[in-house]
Amino acid sequence: MAKDGTKNILLRLDPGLAERLQTVASVEGRSVSDVAREAIAALVDQRRQDAQFSELLEQNLARHEESLRRLRGDD
Amino acid sequence: MRYLGRYDVLAIAARVLRCDSDDVVRRSNLDAIDRVLDGVRLTGGLAESAGVLLAGLVRARPFGGANRVVAVAVVLQFVTLNRAELQLEPVADVDDLLDRIASGDAGHPEAAAFIRSRLEHHPVTAEDLQEHLKIELLDGLGDLLQDWWRGDPMYEQFSEPARHVIVLAQEEARGLDHVYVGTEHLLLGLITLGQGVASRVLADLGITAPAVRDLVVEIIGRGRSGAAAGTIPFTPRAKSTFEFAWGEARARGAEQVGPEHLLLGVLHDGDGVGGQIITKLAESTDEVRRKLEKHMNWRRRSEDLVAGMLAEDPANTWTTYGRRHHLLAELNAVLEENERLHEQVAALRDLLRRHNIDPDS
Numbered sequence: 001m002a003k004d005g006t007k008n009i010l011l012r013l014d015p016g017l018a019e020r021l022q023t024v025a026s027v028e029g030r031s032v033s034d035v036a037r038e039a040i041a042a043l044v045d046q047r048r049q050d051a052q053f054s055e056l057l058e059q060n061l062a063r064h065e066e067s068l069r070r071l072r073g074d075d
Numbered sequence: 076m077r078y079l080g081r082y083d084v085l086a087i088a089a090r091v092l093r094c095d096s097d098d099v100v101r102r103s104n105l106d107a108i109d110r111v112l113d114g115v116r117l118t119g120g121l122a123e124s125a126g127v128l129l130a131g132l133v134r135a136r137p138f139g140g141a142n143r144v145v146a147v148a149v150v151l152q153f154v155t156l157n158r159a160e161l162q163l164e165p166v167a168d169v170d171d172l173l174d175r176i177a178s179g180d181a182g183h184p185e186a187a188a189f190i191r192s193r194l195e196h197h198p199v200t201a202e203d204l205q206e207h208l209k210i211e212l213l214d215g216l217g218d219l220l221q222d223w224w225r226g227d228p229m230y231e232q233f234s235e236p237a238r239h240v241i242v243l244a245q246e247e248a249r250g251l252d253h254v255y256v257g258t259e260h261l262l263l264g265l266i267t268l269g270q271g272v273a274s275r276v277l278a279d280l281g282i283t284a285p286a287v288r289d290l291v292v293e294i295i296g297r298g299r300s301g302a303a304a305g306t307i308p309f310t311p312r313a314k315s316t317f318e319f320a321w322g323e324a325r326a327r328g329a330e331q332v333g334p335e336h337l338l339l340g341v342l343h344d345g346d347g348v349g350g351q352i353i354t355k356l357a358e359s360t361d362e363v364r365r366k367l368e369k370h371m372n373w374r375r376r377s378e379d380l381v382a383g384m385l386a387e388d389p390a391n392t393w394t395t396y397g398r399r400h401h402l403l404a405e406l407n408a409v410l411e412e413n414e415r416l417h418e419q420v421a422a423l424r425d426l427l428r429r430h431n432i433d434p435d436s
Binding site (some may be wrong): 037038042043044045046047064 | 089095097144169
């Protein structure tokens with residue numbers, strides 16, 4: 001566990017990208033995990049703002065709401 | 076096939092778990108998600124891909140405590156993006172499948188079979204196709220040509236599977252961040268359609284989607300990320316392929332343009348990227364054409380046989396109208412079953428090849 005209570009992320013990165021992340025992390029005095037997590041979250045945000053994707057997802061969740069609710073949970 | 080990416084999956088998880096993006100990144104095992112998605116990209120048909128996705132997510136548990144509901148939601152979105160719908164009811168059967176996957180008693184083949192039995196494909200309508208065929212001519216010949224293209228009744232003659240190929244081709248182009256749809260994307264659409272004579276011939280010859288994608292990237296490269304937003308125009312070569320396919324369909328007396336006619340169009344343009352890729356992966360475009368025509372002729376003979384029976388004088392040949400139709404329906408069912416078996420054999424041969432086993436050895 002990292003000191004702020006979150007776990008470090010495990011992610012396969014190409015060497016060039018890993019090096020750039022390392023640079024940013026060093027400059028900003030943060031861990032590579034933190035910088036990577038922030039970048040990934042920004043890309044997830046971007047995906048969530050895709051109107052077509054989100055609309056389809058909302059329709060799907062609404063249509064299957066009852067079935068999803070009754071699905072057995074993980075142990 | 077429209078595949079999901081890591082950010083798609085995380086976006087779905089964030090919505091289902093009702094948390095923000097940062098939270099979902101913290102809570103998820105990104106490496107596990109990537110490994111599952113890598114596996115999905117190696118698959119062909121929708122049911123198989125969805126099966127690999129579901130089994131992979133359930134087994135890897137990248138979303139911790141709420142894993143199952145997120146995994147099912149991800150599969151629902153994947154299926155819908157590929158113009159189909161998955162029926163979850165009765166949900167007890169889904170629970171049973173997920174239990175068996177989690178315990179290791181079932182894997183992706185069982186998941187794929189289950190999904191196949193619950194899939195409903197959305198038909199591609201003429202309106203959908205019209206939307207996909209909004210042409211932005213690359214060669215700048217102006218509105219006249221554009222209007223001619225749009226108003227052409229040719230597309231009304233495209234069969235449902237042929238329309239689906241075009242939609243899949245656009246998705247393939249988008250997946251590679253290409254800002255146009257060329258013959259190479261049409262070839263990928265024909266493969267990922269996963270059914271019919273054209274798909275079967277390509278699969279028999281070992282022309283698989285991953286192999287074609289690799290060659291597309293080698294020959295052309297990927298586009299700039301996010302460049303392929305909105306409607307993607309067709310290249311002049313792709314448009315020529317449609318016209319050739321239409322001509323072939325008419326010359327062969329077919330009522331509609333099918334995927335097999337589109338493949339004939341791709342083969343005809345040997346200098347196009349699609350044709351070049353076929354030449355690299357198969358012996359030659361002529362070889363592929365010969366095999367395709369052999370299958371088409373076989374199918375045609377079977378259909379002629381059925382049509383001939385239908386046209387015969389029922390008084391001489393058939394005792395009753397009902398019996399005649401019953402036998403014709405049975406004949407058609409046998410033909411369909413035979414095609415399905417051919418497809419299964421092709422899929423098994425492909426699986427063997429992927430494991431570096433020569434299916435003919």
